[in-house]
Amino acid sequence: MMLRGVRHHGRRLSLHSWRTITTLSDYHHHHHGPPPSQTNEDPYSLMKEDGVHICSQLWVSSFSNPRKTYANLTGFLRKFDLWVLAYQRCYADEMGLFPPRNSIHYAVLRDLLSLRDAVLHSQYSWGMRTHQYIRSPREKPISRLISKRKLRLMLEQCTPTFQDRILQEVLLMVLEPVFESRFSRRSFAFRPGRNAHTVIRTIRSNFAGYLWFLKADLGCILERLDVDSLVGFLENTVKDRKVLAIIKAGIRKPALAGTEEEEEQKKKRKKRGGRKKKKLDENERKPDPYWLRTFFAFAPEEAAKVPSWGHAGVLSPLLANVCLHELDVWMEDQIIRFFRPSRSDSIWKNSTADGSHNPSWPEFVPTSGQEKTRKMDYIRYGSHILIGIRGPREDVTEMKRKLVEFCENKYGLKIDNSSILIEHITRGIQYLDHIICRRVIYPTLRYTGTGGKIVSEKGVGTLLSVTASLQQCIRQFRRLELVKGDRDPEPLPCTPMLYASQAHTNSQMNKFLETMAEWYRYADNRKKVVGFCAYIIRSSLAKLYAARYRLRSRAKVYKLASRDLSRSIKETTGAAPEYSDLLRMGLLDAIDGVQFSRMSMIPSCDYTPFPPNWIPDHERLLHEYIKLQDPKFFCELSRSIKREGLSLPQDDMSMLVWDLKSKGILGDRSTLKSSNQSNESVRQLPTFSESNSSVSSLYG
Template sequence: MPCPTPVSLFFLLRHHRASSLLLLLSPRSTSTLAHNRHPCPPSSSSDVDLLRKQEEQRQALQNPYDLMKEDPIQVCSDLWVRCFGRPADGSPLPNLTGFLKKFDLWVLAYQRACAHHTGSFPPRGAIHLPHLRSLLALQVSVLASPRRPHPWGASTHLLLRSPVDPPSTRPISRRKFRALLDAAPPPFQDRVLQELLLLLLEPAFEPRFSPKSHAFRPGRSPHTVLRTLRSHFAGYLWFLKVDLSSVADGLGTDVILRCVERGVSDRKVLSLIKSALRTPVMAGSLPQDQEVDRLAKKRMKRKMLRKRRKKKVLNENEPKPDPYWLRTFFGFAPREATWVPNYGHCGILSPLLANICLSELDYWMEERIAKYFRASKLDSIWKESINDGSHNPAWPEFVPSSGNEKTRKMDYIRYGSHILIGIRGPREDAVELRKALIEFCEITYGLRLENSEIEIEHITRGIEFLDHLICRRVIHPTLRYTATGGKIISQKGVGTLLSITASLQQCIRKFRRLELVKGDKDPEPLPCTPMLYSGQAHTNSQMNKFLETMADWYKYADNRKKVVGFCGYVIRSSLAKLYAARYRLKSRAKVYKIASRDLSHPLRESSRNDAPEFSDLLRMGLVDAIDGIQFSHMSLIPSCDYTPFPRNWVPDHELVLREYIKLQDPKFFCELHKSIKQQELSSPQDDISKVVWDYKVFGVWSKSQRTTKEQGKLEEGANACRVSCAGFHQGLDADIAATAVSAQSYDHLCFSIMAQGDGMSFNTENILYRISTQAEISRG
């Protein structure tokens, strides 16, 4: 065999280094590349040694299928039950490393990460053995080195690769290798570890969070914020609108770790979070779907615009992009909802960490709310307790006034880094609270809030929050009452009503940003050019989904009909202009004449008169049915949802957890057993029969809580006033007989009798009470 020359040795060495690296890196899909931590390829000897060591470790690993014994959903459910069963202000959760040792949780985290990367959730049985072995190697690497932190954002020698990133043996140059490293997103194995930590940390901190926090939490949304504002913020005069984005984005590593340690004391989990926060992050490439500025788009050549409009061919495992209607709806996201924190390599853990840190502010505000409350006897809303006044979303009798004898009350709500504080009191209290808030952020988080980030507004000027306007509306209700002589008097009154309306200006602004309208005061719709190459059926279907989503977004706005009707007008006009250009009809009027107002009739090009009729094509299944654009008339738009929102509302999953924990407690069954022995059991049918009989005999409902002695007094009083109430009983018997003839069921009969007895029970109960009192006096 001939001896290799120095030139051949150089090329062999370069090819060996490149191929060994590219067994772990793919130039076609840079999902396994990360930020620039190793700008140059390592030497060949160390590279070969590391590959040999990794291969030996993988051979020494157990069979992954032998470790998949438990149901990961059941494991997570037990963790949620365990965390909600602990006291909210108790000691931190001590042991989470035991959950890190469960391979089933790693498989679940891998499935969730695959759903993010590929758009589909793979079943456990569909995961290939090489991927399971790589996942097991990652678990061993995370648990086996307590002193050496996990290599967040690793560039090379990855233990776990994305399923959409096949290996490549094509050699690349050093310059291209550096460029790929600079422009690479975080590696897939970091995403798996983030998913696993999220599965463990979320149930540990959810019971500790304040109910006044609504962002990045399960079961809560901007709709719960709007419903809370309508039900609980009706009596406040001054509002503080605070933007904490600068504070939340500038949180230091020590501050985050100090807040996390109050809920979790596991050293391994804390070390993983600490290394993820302190590992430097290099700027990656810009997202491909970034918005292009209007001025820059005008400067671009037509060739570049035409190139951007071309259809993109997806790879085999590449997830499909969001449809046009969903991307359009995301463009209407309010400013408070667009803020998403990002701390180091924490990724999807960042919103949870932000809530953990800002929960200190929630606790501080709850203490100040309790101290600030002072009730007044002259107040018609909050009389004794801080929870009074939550039964009604508006009080027409409320008249704001100042003075030392008036009620002082405060409430607070937070969505992400934006908070809203309502104060019933003088403006000086709002100014004092602003100073205290600035001081608290400086002491707790080490960051100072600017005065420009805290706005103090009066309710009469309106407060904009989540693209809704909170204001006070003056109403003139008609008050009807019965005077002394039995005369019914109707009188106009003056009152106030809390109004939450959708901001129409913000809606126009969002449409203008999406290039669907032009102008501000008198907006003119523009053609929907992104749907130029789609059929009429597909275009109408896409826009109907968008309008349905917009109608649901404005579900709790007082002007829901108006704003949804405006959205429907913009979409119909935009599509009419698009169809006029596509089918050469020159104007919207001609489009409406052919396709009707809701654009449900088919349109076709005038040059193709020999084409078959649409009805024939639809019958043969060659075309799709065309759905009309929704909300073409104001009567088709649903009204605002005024469903009451209870003050102590909690999501359904928390109710189920607490009920399950209560059923697992043996003390609950002991108390239930004692109550059954002390009190007699009764079915709902028996209770309804007692209610009906009480209304027939007494005119009132004798509650079961009354003692036997009180019931005896009522019976004596009823016997004494039988003569005086004979006319009343006869009229009631006649009403019951008439109702029984018309009622179709026993439940309807009971409900009708109860409804008729409400108006008479007050006078009858007073009569019985006076008779029983006179009987006691005579006995004495």
């Protein structure tokens, strides 16, 4: 490192004298490149285009030719507008406000230009804290000597620097459209337009009829994968050596992270010292509200862990999808090979697309018939995969063996058998905190037989059921210290909201309950789970109010504040007799009752049919835009219109405007022809100038 004698992870420093940060900056410039003030280009002259327009062009280009390899992505790194857009996004994440381009100071643009030049000339070093080309807007400039302790804390910070985050954003804006056009439709994590809800709806629509499931966690591949192997996966699409060198340097250089012992010591120090009220700076972003932090704690296991490599930061999830994309391609080939249709089966007779037999009820699969079609489907959310197989258990065992063999050959890592589970539909499969199971139903089948008779028969079928895991919900509440116990959970008071007002507390918990109701939107037992969450929250708040206002039980709280806690307890207890007057004058906030206090208020499960070949809205818009840019599409459209004998609206409008300007006549072309042939008078406009002005007002 540049500073000799500096040791990390809490060891003693051996330097006897310290210089100022400006001296260290001069040393860094002497060895690593020119200082920012030596840049001769004017930043304003480089701001020629909009960064969003550049990104849009890259998205259209990549989706027009998904198999294209990119040998020159450095040209996008030279575009200063992309760096300005990356700075705006990082500034918004840091300060909570997206700054306009014309409000960025000239000095900041100069520093941003220096950062761009350092990256292009291979003079940039990831994680450099002693000298930064551009600093965070929240960071105050250092103009005097600092102590050993402050310098050590600065060097041992685990958070990425502001300039690292800007470079990560630029690389993400350049690489994301390149790989998004190649990714499989069966991967859903860390991708725009896709989330856990699309996974659940896809399972409900496409996984009906499967008896055996393979559930695996391939996180060990992302943790132990070699850097050269990861860069090799990138080289299949990106051939630009400079971009690959920047990413490789960021992955190879490890980010500082505290050990578990140090984290435990920090927690003990916080407990000893007690909690102090933190004062926010003038431009500091406010922390997330309590309801949002509580909901984030409910994140399922599949979505809680985000992959991270070195200093890659926000680029790490994209790199994880690039790495596991090879598995997606291999699985799509295995799905086609595994498919064996059966003519005696009621569905999936010819191809894998026959499963959409009833879009309004896709979960129902008839069980009649001896022979069954062998079919397989696959879905991936991050490093967690789920494979549904319709066939005997021997096929599942063989598929597991092939999966282990593929990962060993492709990634050079052997997967532990305990991380790949074989489960049957009757026992239930937990995925994204939802349980996939089935119910046997006996519907009445009515059809018209010979002679026009209506025949009614009792049929047998299985209905795929996707329910929310109530036990997992209880575990999350217990981890948040809102309940105690497992089988018979007892609510605990919500102590983090002890010093908040009743109106603010109810408002926070209502937002949490609304978010939970939206999270369990596609669960069959949505009413039951959301009702349980509402009971826990309402009881927890009742115990909190009983402790705050010195009431003995929850029953007294419900008696004073009603069932939904919408009545002010201060007014009923005499603590604030003027509450109604203050509320009438608008000096106090109205108290909203806790939602979902009755089962009838909870919305039911959303059974909206999910299209079998669903794609996000932005991808559908891109495909339509690319189609409109193709001249062949317009030629074929024109031929079909002429073949059908139709007329374009543009032709009618153009003839109308032509007749209006040339003859001063407002009418249809066919009407004008018939009127000229029969020597009938046509309706004239008052003057040509008036008609011209009216047309210009319509189209201009």
